[in-house]
Amino acid sequence: MDKIEEVRKQVSxxxxxxxxxxxxxxxxxxxxxxxxxAEKENANVFxxxxxxxxxxxxxxxxxxxxxxxxxxxxxxxxxxxxxxxEIQEQVLSSIHRLxxxxxxxxxxPITIEGQIVSDADMCDAIGVNxxxxxxxxNMKHGKPxxxxxxxxxxxxxxxxxxxxxxxxxxCHMFEKLLKxxxxxxxxxxxxxxxxxxxxIVDVLYHLFDEENSPEWKEYLDKFLKTNYGQNKVKKIR
Numbered sequence: 001m002d003k004i005e006e007v008r009k010q011v012s013x014x015x016x017x018x019x020x021x022x023x024x025x026x027x028x029x030x031x032x033x034x035x036x037x038a039e040k041e042n043a044n045v046f047x048x049x050x051x052x053x054x055x056x057x058x059x060x061x062x063x064x065x066x067x068x069x070x071x072x073x074x075x076x077x078x079x080x081x082x083x084x085x086e087i088q089e090q091v092l093s094s095i096h097r098l099x100x101x102x103x104x105x106x107x108x109p110i111t112i113e114g115q116i117v118s119d120a121d122m123c124d125a126i127g128v129n130x131x132x133x134x135x136x137x138n139m140k141h142g143k144p145x146x147x148x149x150x151x152x153x154x155x156x157x158x159x160x161x162x163x164x165x166x167x168x169x170x171c172h173m174f175e176k177l178l179k180x181x182x183x184x185x186x187x188x189x190x191x192x193x194x195x196x197x198x199x200i201v202d203v204l205y206h207l208f209d210e211e212n213s214p215e216w217k218e219y220l221d222k223f224l225k226t227n228y229g230q231n232k233v234k235k236i237r
Contacts, residue, residue, distance in 0.1 A: 010080070178224075201224070
């Protein structure tokens with residue numbers, strides 16, 4: 001068994017009990033999409049694979065602040081399989097720069113391999129799977145999918161993103177998911193994000209129609225115009 005398969009097994013063991021949206025199914029989707037992007041961007045597939053597999057094994061929400069700062073699990077796994085120090089440095093440096101909260105502070109990956117995984121990770125947060133992950137997370141924490149009376153935070157920054165403890169799935173789509181398309185760093189990511197972004201837009205228009213919520217449709221129109229310069233999105237019915 002090659003090193004990537006060995007690393008995959010270790011990651012699967014670590015994340016086997018996770019139900020926060022960072023479980024192994026998420027890792028596998030990010031890996032698959034990262035490899036697709038890597039082929040288009042002529043990146044180092046081995047490094048991309050390691051970043052994709054290890055990017056959540058020290059997530060602060062799962063393993064605490066100390067692990068997140070030191071990347072303890074990622075280091076241990078790579079040491080176990082004798083990954084060279086040069087490659088480890090590339091992988092760890094990229095992982096330190098991944099994540100939406102870091103991007104709000106202007107911290108972004110600087111290598112093509114890190115940028116590829118960043119795009120793949122963010123793409124997995126949008127589209128159909130992104131909607132399902134948001135729904136699953138909110139159900140676990142007793143939050144509604146849609147509450148007509150609660151509108152999104154328009155000026156979401158890192159502090160608010162970290163500390164915010166209430167809000168619906170729909171609010172989360174506005175506060176984060178619908179902003180990810182403009183955060184892509186590679187051509188392959190831009191192309192993929194466009195299609196997934198439109199899925200969320202279409203679902204929201206359907207939802208607001210069915211919920212008889214014209215004020216939310218107007219909010220979505222305004223949001224898209226402000227963030228993407230779109231005057232009106234063609235309605236799907």
